[in-house]
Amino acid sequence: MNKKDIDLCENISNKIIENVEKKIKEHVGNNKSGEFVKMGADGTPTSFIDLIAEKEVIKVLKNTNFTSILISEEIGELKIGDGSVKNINVSDELKRVYNSKNKSGLINSDLNESSLNNLDLNKSCLINSDLNESSLNNFDLDNPRFIFLVDPLDGTSNAIKNISAYGISIAVALVNKEYVSLDDIELGFIKNFASGDYYHAVKGKGAWLNNKKMTPNSETNINNLSIGAFVKNNSYGVFNLIKKVRRMRILGSVVLELAYIANGKYDVFIDMRGSRIIDIAASMLIASESGAVITDENGNKLKKRLSISEKAIVIGSSNSKLHKKIINTINNNKSFDIKRVGIVSRLDKIEAVLFSAKLIQFLDSHNIDISIENSLAKKLSELNMDESTLDENIAKISKYSEGIANELHGLTFKDDYYRYATNIKEFDVDMVITLGGDGTLLRGQTKLSNSEIPILGINLGTVGFLTELDIENSFKKIDTILKGEYFKEKRTQLKVSHGKELFTALNEVVIMTEKPAKMLNFEVRVDGEIVEEFRADGLILSTPSGSTAYSMSAGGPIVDPKVGAFIIIPICPYKLGLRPFVVSDKSEIKVKLLKKGKKAVLVMDGQVSQEIDDSEELRFVRSENDVCFIRTTDKYFYQKVKEKLTEGGSGSDRVCF
Structure with missing residues (x-):
């Protein structure tokens, strides 16, 4: 968006904010102003004070000398300007405009410089009487130029009760594509009517609070966080997060609370219910331009189309390092298919080394990318047993562990194990499998540079309290885990x-x-x-x-x-x-x-x-x-205590590696 477009839209937006603020002032704190009037276009109840606010929005945009698309909470989707107001479907209108411009060769082009120069920005270009005839003729009144997404009054209940968290949100995008999404928002304006704070942002330029540039907090410790959150009954991962943070707020205004990340009032904001696009469009740009990170619950960029009906789950964090932790925490009970696996094995037992070779063979057959520690690659390359030697070793193992011997049947050695070799610190995998006892698991976990990689322990030691699987039928269980059927458990350090x-x-x-x-x-x-x-x-x-x-x-x-x-x-x-x-x-x-x-x-x-x-x-x-473990059940601790600790710990595996 060029400077003259920015100035024009800022003037319009500030005029809307000024008019709405004047009109609702006498209704704040008045219970009668909160009386139900109708259901809004977004499917939520509309009160009297909401209608008053929205009428001012419509009045300003209707009297501009050009047409725009308005998406607003109560009235829905309009084509508005040059004295007229018309109900539209935004998707259909964008398609029509795109096709129209395509035929005339105007796709993605801005208004020419001479037409922009005819705009009298000092007079705001808001009211028809302020415009001369020549400037009016330079606009294509049939094709809207901007999309205004407006929530005229967010935090209506707060305004009615005079609780100081209510305000207006205006976001602006250009009409220059057939599909316009949240990613295309160019300008954002928010005012907290209760405090007078004024937030605004320009895409690619930054974000400001009362004309002072904002930067979010750099905090990354979850225990020190201040967050705002709206949750649903099944938001188990968010509940786990809430237990850890220092403080939580629910102010009843998505518009303001998402923007609060930009200037450090919040470290994190979460809405698991699904925020309406008109609520988050401006505050998302403001937070992003300050340096914060806004995504969906899986860490994906929000690219929802601009529409009255669209909603999005919103996760906002003050910095990227913290955001990664938040996404991992709230997805604690969500699992994904595993495509890359690292292997760490004890090397002093032949059964563990052979099992690692069988595990490599198994993962290779499932098209899994494999990484093994360098010392294991060296050990396997040194063994490189032929079929008869391998059978002899399996027969020896069967004398003291029939279960391990059974799992090793069908093993054949590969030509080159060094092609899988990687330093443990450089493991870039979805899961690490450790073969040994708790000592092996601790050795592998200590050397991992990324503590968020989940670990699956297979017990080839003595006690193996931290390990998850015993050797018998382990490949069947690994196959299930690779398909995403597992739980993640976090442990503190x-x-x-x-x-x-x-x-x-x-x-x-x-x-x-x-x-x-x-x-x-x-x-x-x-x-x-x-x-x-x-x-x-x-x-x-x-x-x-x-x-x-x-x-x-x-x-x-x-x-x-x-x-x-x-x-x-x-x-x-x-x-x-x-x-x-x-x-x-x-x-x-x-x-x-x-x-x-x-x-x-x-x-x-x-x-x-x-x-x-x-x-x-x-x-x-x-x-x-935290350290993350792969579990096959979400209820296991007390069962483990019974199974592992009743024999007196005669073979304690604390230092087995």
């Missing part, structure tokens, strides 16, 4: 600040003495308050996931993974009555070694260890990145 370095742990962080049989002196603070000072062999800080691992062995409680908590467990404390205690996962935990000269070792999930000394203060908080 601890984030550890050690000097200038940051580490994460899914299960636990352990602080233990560097020298055996020596005790450490600890000071533990939670949210700045000293909780305990004590001597002990060590200290465990565990997540709910780790509550069934080392934490449990040290006397800690078993905690459901859905509980937002961390567990602090002293290891063999020399203090009568000192017991493990549970704190909120929104807390900050600080641990300091009190006795000088005593060094200790910091171990994350049994995979990463770091030396620490008495001069350091370690800081523990919840990581903003």
Whole structure:
């Protein structure tokens, strides 16, 4: 849209806003103004105050010296201007105009410069009496030039009760295509009548609040968010999100609340009911031009056609990194077909290595893109068994595991496994399958650079509490999972600040003495308050996931993974009555070694260890990145406790890798 079009539409829009604001002022806070009049064209009830507001919109656009298309909440779709108002169907009108311009060679062309120069913008070009005859003749009155999408009063109930969240929304697009969508909106204007705040945006130029350019927040931690949300009863993923955020608002005005992302009043706005296009057209442009991200519930760009009947589910976030987290969170119970799979295997057991080869063979037959870690590719290439050697190994395996041997039948070695080889950090996959116990799973998860890749654990270890599948009939279950029949489960992690370095742990962080049989002196603070000072062999800080691992062995409680908590467990404390205690996962935990000269070792999930000394203060908080698991049922935790932990944990797999 050129500058003269922008100026023209801005003048018209501001005139509409000014007139509507004057007319409704006396009706705000008046219950009689909220009386039902009729059903609007959009299928929602129209009150008296709504009609008053819309009449002003029609009056201004009707008296312009050119024609436009108006899409408005109460009256529907109109062709309006040059003193006339006509009911139309927008799709049919756009098709007619397109065909008309196509015949005359005017497709996608703007008005010529001389005709635009004839417009007297200083007089707003709004009322016929302001226009001279020559400027009028330069417009093609039969073909509308602009589409105005107007919600004359959004937040009607708030206006009637004088709650300060109600206003007007105007969006403008050019009529230059047969199909005009949300993506074609060029201008957006919003005014909050209660506060006087005026938002506007120009496509490709930016967004402003009271003529000051806006930028949204950069927050990416879900626990710190302020969000606005309209949900439905089946919006389970959104309910999970709401449980995590700091605060939630429902103000009753989609127009204003979506725009609030642009200047940081909100970090996120969600409408799972489906917002009307006229409600979101202006605020979507304003938020997008500020730098925010607006999509549907699956992260796809909104490209709905401009129509009174169209609606769209709206997910808006203040930045792209946060938006990805929001989409993943609200789709927690939604699964998709899997096309790319990574494999991580323990290498010290022949059955695990052979099973990885059978898994590659199986995935290849299903046209799945495969990535395997470099060390596994090397191990498989070194084995490269012929048929007789392979049969001998399977026979040996069958002596101690008939189930694994059965799954390996039909295995043939490939010529080149290096073609699948990739560094784990570079895995770009839809799912990672780990073959081993919990140690293998933790090793793979620790090395993944993208913590949002879901993990499916197949138990080839001893306990395998975090794994999902046992070996028997695993290929049948994997086949089902590849088709999208699975659940995603998120697990919280601890984030550890050690000097200038940051580490994460899914299960636990352990602080233990560097020298055996020596005790450490600890000071533990939670949210700045000293909780305990004590001597002990060590200290465990565990997540709910780790509550069934080392934490449990040290006397800690078993905690459901859905509980937002961390567990602090002293290891063999020399203090009568000192017991493990549970704190909120929104807390900050600080641990300091009190006795000088005593060094200790910091171990994350049994995979990463770091030396620490008495001069350091370690800081523990919840990581903003959760770990995602593939599950075959959404009810499994207590069953796992019964199945895995009743034998006394004689083969604990905490460090199996």
